[in-house]
Amino acid sequence: MRYAVISDIHSNLEALTASLNEIDKLKADRIICLGDIVGYNPNPNECVEIIRQRNILSIMGNHDSRVAELEDAGDFNLQAARAVYWTRQVLTPENREFLSGLPRSRFVDNRFLAVHGWVNDTDQYILGVNDAQQNFNLLKDLKKSPRLCFFGHTHVPVAYMEFNSTVEPAAGETLKLIKGVRYLINPGAVGQPRDRDPRASFAVYDTKASEVSFHRVDYDIQSTADKILEAGLPERLAERLKLGW
Ligand code: ZN
Numbered sequence: 001m002r003y004a005v006i007s008d009i010h011s012n013l014e015a016l017t018a019s020l021n022e023i024d025k026l027k028a029d030r031i032i033c034l035g036d037i038v039g040y041n042p043n044p045n046e047c048v049e050i051i052r053q054r055n056i057l058s059i060m061g062n063h064d065s066r067v068a069e070l071e072d073a074g075d076f077n078l079q080a081a082r083a084v085y086w087t088r089q090v091l092t093p094e095n096r097e098f099l100s101g102l103p104r105s106r107f108v109d110n111r112f113l114a115v116h117g118w119v120n121d122t123d124q125y126i127l128g129v130n131d132a133q134q135n136f137n138l139l140k141d142l143k144k145s146p147r148l149c150f151f152g153h154t155h156v157p158v159a160y161m162e163f164n165s166t167v168e169p170a171a172g173e174t175l176k177l178i179k180g181v182r183y184l185i186n187p188g189a190v191g192q193p194r195d196r197d198p199r200a201s202f203a204v205y206d207t208k209a210s211e212v213s214f215h216r217v218d219y220d221i222q223s224t225a226d227k228i229l230e231a232g233l234p235e236r237l238a239e240r241l242k243l244g245w
Helices: 013-025 043-053 062-067 078-091 091-102 129-142 221-230 235-243
Strands: 001-004 030-033 107-108 112-117 148-150 157-164 166-171 174-175 181-184 200-206 211-217
Touching: 013 211, 043 078, 043 091, 043 107, 062 078, 062 091, 062 148, 078 200, 107 181, 129 157, 129 166, 129 181, 129 221, 148 200, 166 221, 221 235
Parallel strands: 001 030, 112 148, 148 181
Antiparallel strands: 001 200, 107 112, 157 166, 157 181, 174 211, 200 211
16 A cells, blocks of 8 residues: 655645655555645645545644634744635635644554654644654554554654664655654655745555655746736745745
8 A cells, every 4th residue: 555645735726736646656455644725825725625535534634723713823823824814815605614623643454653743742742852852752642552653744854763762864765664663654745845846745654665755856846936926925925935934
């Protein structure tokens, strides 16, 4: 079984389409989305509809919950909040309904856990080894105690491994999963990468080979940036796409 794991699409239609084209070429059996389908960029309806039409298994991100008005956007920075209010205005009732119904986490085929931020909190960021350690502890406390968990939210591709209560980052474009080791893996962001590489980012988990590979794809950033300005969204949101930051 090959799972493509995508996250943080953020209404970026060009990045989502380019990523799905590449995922189709890689012949993934199933696609999982770690949340934040909307926010920041100009095509929320198109992105939600692709997720729905392609039966991509998704969970709720912090932007999804604000856009669906399950939570207030008062704690967001100005640009993120402006994008939330803009998205609320243009999103269709059906797509809003879809976002409100997303779960905060999912066990996928009894193989791994999918979360957006922390294991127990959509809004918190896993930013380093200490955060990872706390999340490995949270995973152990879960009934199913999964050995593999995918998370998003930071928009930076990264992997942490835990063995004998020691946590360290795991490097490489392909990560061979070792028995007895626990993993927390972030596939990076499709729609707004923040590791200074502007290309869309995602991961593929191959259960047979027992490995996770990281992938990057080019997309038409200029089109997305032009649409951000046309929509009246903050200019900074267009600039940051080009910087990958
Ligand atoms: Zn995000």
